[in-house]
Structures are given as structure tokens and as C-alpha cells.
Amino acid sequence: xxxxxxxxxxxxxxxxxxxxxxxxxxxxxxxxxxxxxxxxxxxxxxxxxxxxxxxxxxxxxxxxxxxxxxxxxxxxxxxxxxxxxxxxxxxxxxxxxxxxxxxxxxxxxxxxxxxxxxxxxxxxxxxxxxxxxxxxxxxxxxxxxxxxxxxxxxxxxxxxxxxxxxxxxxxxxxxxxxxxxxxxxx
Numbered sequence: 618x619x620x621x622x623x624x625x626x627x628x629x630x631x632x633x634x635x636x637x638x639x640x641x642x643x644x645x646x647x648x649x650x651x652x653x654x655x656x657x658x659x660x661x662x663x664x665x666x667x668x669x670x671x672x673x674x675x676x677x678x679x680x681x682x683x684x685x686x687x688x689x690x691x692x693x694x695x696x697x698x699x700x701x702x703x704x705x706x707x708x709x710x711x712x713x714x715x716x717x718x719x720x721x722x723x724x725x726x727x728x729x730x731x732x733x734x735x736x737x738x739x740x741x742x743x744x745x746x747x748x749x750x751x752x753x754x755x756x757x758x759x760x761x762x763x764x765x766x767x768x769x770x771x772x773x774x775x776x777x778x779x780x781x782x783x784x785x786x787x788x789x790x791x792x793x794x795x796x797x798x799x800x801x802x803x
Contacts, residue, residue, distance in 0.1 A: 619657035620795070620803030624702060627653075628711035651711075656792045658706055659771070663783040664801050665703035669762070670779035672696040673755040681748055690743070693751065697735045700758055704728045707765050728765060734758055 631647045638644045653661075673696030680689035701719060705712040708725045712718060722732040734754050741747050759779055766772045772785045783800055790796040795803075 619653055620660060620798075624661075624705070624712040625714040628713040631711065632713070651709075653709070653711075656790045656795045658709070659786050659790050660795050660798065660803055662703055662706045662771070663786040664803065665699045665706065666762070666766075666779045666783040666786070667800050668699035669696055669703060669759060670783065672699065674759060674778055677755065678752055686743065689748075693738050693755070696755060697738050700731070700762065701735060703762055704731060707762070707769065728761060731758055731761060 631651050635643055635647070672692040676692040677689050677696065680686075680692055698715065698718070701722060702712045704722060704725065704727070708727050710725065713721050719732055719736055722729045722735075734757065737754060738751055741751060743751075756777070759777070763772075763777075763779070763782060766782060766786075771789070772782045774781055774785055776782060787796060787800055
């Protein structure tokens, strides 16, 4: 069920002020929803990392090389959404609906400083120099995420590309059923 429920729905269920909870039942349920099981978190994180690698590290540049400006921007948009989702997961938080995704990063203790870079990828110039800068910014974001993955002991590989990190995290999932799922499933 953890993998079938969208992040934004979980975020909605645990956010906001509770004005009255005489029995404590609501507070207890919200607490349990904030504590995603480690295997489910790793599974979701692996999917975000794989998408970051595919869209930002590989497909963005490839689309530009083929003159597909629109497709390149779609790749960056996918990268930004996946990167923000990974950052929320590294903070052990559920990512909110896309309208609040970047703004909500300000409250995160880890990697919140990536917000301006993520926004730049969506709003910065797309001329020749802007494209090269965007590729570098995406790589910088990936490097920061890898440092945090290592700091948390989620991976210990020295790869720059995120795909091997995603599969390393998948290998570390203890639940055999979750580990056997496709990395992008759930």
C-alpha cells in the first residue's frame, strides 16, 4: 500500500494543523503515515534516482544533440520533479503536490539549498550558453544527491551517473517482494 499511494496524497494526510483530537487516534495515524517503512522508502528513492539519471544526465543532452528543444525541456521537467522527490525522501518526508513541491523544500533540513538550482533548470535561458549551464547544474544536483546518499549509508559507489546508485539501493531492500519489483514500479 505504501508504494501504491502517491506521495502527494500521503503528504496531504500528514500536513496541516489538528485543532482537536480528544482520542489521539488521528494524531497516531498521522504519525504512522509519516514513518514510511525503510524498504518502501528505498524503493521509491531508487525510482527517483533512475529517472533523474535518465532524464537529466542522459536524455536532456541527447535531445539537444538531436535538435529536439521541446523534448529536452520535458526531460528537464522530469528531472526536476524526480530530484525534488528524491530530496524529500532523503529527508524522510512525503513530497507534496507539484504546485508546492519546490516551495516546500525550504522547510527541509537536507538539500533545501538545491531549490534555486532546480528552479533555474525550469526558468533559465535556453540559449547555447544556458543549455551548457543547465547540464552542469543538473550534474551538480546529482553530485549533491550522491553525497547525501553516501552520508546516509544508502550507497557506497563512486559513480557519477545515478543509475548504478538506484540499482545499488534496490539490492539493499530486504523485502524480497519489493526488491523483485521493477525499479520504476510503485
